[in-house]
Amino acid sequence: MGVGPAQRRDRAAKAMKRGTVVWVDLSDTYPPEMGKVRPAIVVSGTAHNEVLNTVVVVPTSSIAPEIWPLRLAVGSFAGKDSFAVIPGIRQVRKGRLKGALGQLTHDKLAELDECLDAYLR
Template sequence: MRRGEVFWADLTPRSGAEQAGRRPVIVVSHDGFNEAPGWRSVIVVPLSTSAAQARRGPTAVPLAPGSAGLKKGGIALCHQVTTLDRAKLSERLGTLPANLMSELEEGLRAALDLE
């Protein structure tokens, strides 16, 4: 598991406005953590196909169909960044290309007010 890889994940249980259900997620945690055998958690950004999510501003990063193995296009919801146990991740779909990873990082900076 490496930063920038896209996996199917089970985001249940969740509550309120949190993204839930089975959906693709993008791994954003540092590879030092991702590769550590004893480290069970992973930081991810969930994806959505909701048109309403696309209007969320700089924290919503559009991904075209075919990007990183995604059959459908989607929106990476950087404002919904979350930590999951690795057991919630299943099939690996692909890896984001460098240009999309840069856009995702910009979305995370906007969501977390990082310079």
């Protein structure tokens, strides 16, 4: 018997590493929260991600920081330049994760950490 898409997604979610860029379903939100299915960056620790049913993510947007503040350029994902939306940090169920798109570089993840630290202090 083969492994179905939901089981593959569950396995990927359980092994989610910090800094992974994933599709996440944020469709049930209220303004000004970011909604719809979009790329997001996993920022919770890999060890926690292996045992918890949730991960902490920072959603991304293709809208540049010149228009909205508190955004960090993180590269190109899903065919568009992407910007981490720092105030959008949130915890989500692993069931909302729809697949991985890539991984941030070590330097870019460190830069994101600095932005999160400044925002949360």
